[in-house]
Amino acid sequence: MSQSLSQRYHDYVGELFAREDATLRYVRQQTAVRGLPQISLEPNEAKLLQLLVRLSGAVRVVEVGTLAGYSGICIARALPEQGQLITIEVSSVHAEVARAHFEYAGLANKVKVLQGAGLQVLPSLAKDAPYDLMFIDADKGNYHNYLAWAADNLRVGGAVVADNAFWGGRIFDPKTEDDQAMVAFNRTLADHPQFDSAIIEVGDGIALGVKTS
Template structure:
């Protein structure tokens, strides 16, 4: 088992070599802190991995649940073709407003729509535009199973669902809170889901990946 210190230094190594942030991404992180938002965006190496998975799957139409200030959304939108589309859902009007300004600053407003509202309430209005290519889940943990059920219905065959915090800082091994159980239920549901081939990528807090095969 790798020590925490070695794991941290290896993440830094990947960040420096493969996931360098440009001025816009650095600005988004600074503004997230300056506005007092929680500093719970993806790490650069995780965002870079998700960006590569978006490219690998040739996704053109992506849904994100959990925008925060737009950090992961910028990485994702940059991986989309010129006619691509990212719809990102955020429950907090403050976060949504800041994220819109950041997508504008990144020159990505034409590709990105920020929907303000709770994921479970907003997703039904995106069903008319199904099938979608990829869904990235990074919001309220209790709703993860609902988001997965939505992905099963509304992703194209060969499409992918990705979810951050699959390890939930280890709480999945000894679940106590509602959030812990949300993640446990999500991971089980994904693992046993007849429509997905799946696993968890052991990076950061764990990123679950499922490819819709049926």
């Protein structure tokens, strides 16, 4: 597919199905204004994530990598009334901005922001397993550890979703440790005996695994 045709498909889908509402526009704007990295999901990816949450019937979701709460808002919007998103963020500044954004979006009752490193926080969540869906969007070097946690703590039929599966194309010519980590993560997910999986070609690649056993 030519570059320009794939770009047209992307724009077509975005304009029809993934237009940001005022809240998401505000959150994206504030992410820049507050000086946070502008690496939230792009609208097409965020819409897909929202649909995956709905499709899986998820009630309890864990996210690693909150940033300013953009993806978290999309997840929480797809949860039922009694649903809950637990989102883990290592940066206290990001966690504070995200809390304000969940409040602004009217979703504070559904979202718990836990400040800390994913690997430190996740063990404390295991006692309340199983969860329905896990979204991974944080430090690349630990993606394999987050996947192992998902294998242990998701229900059968639950899903693990991870952003940056294409890692900006660096999976084809890995040089850094993070590049290698993404190559290894994709390979592990593809071969994982407990997940039926694929990468959805949207944005930077959304890896999806449904837990089968």
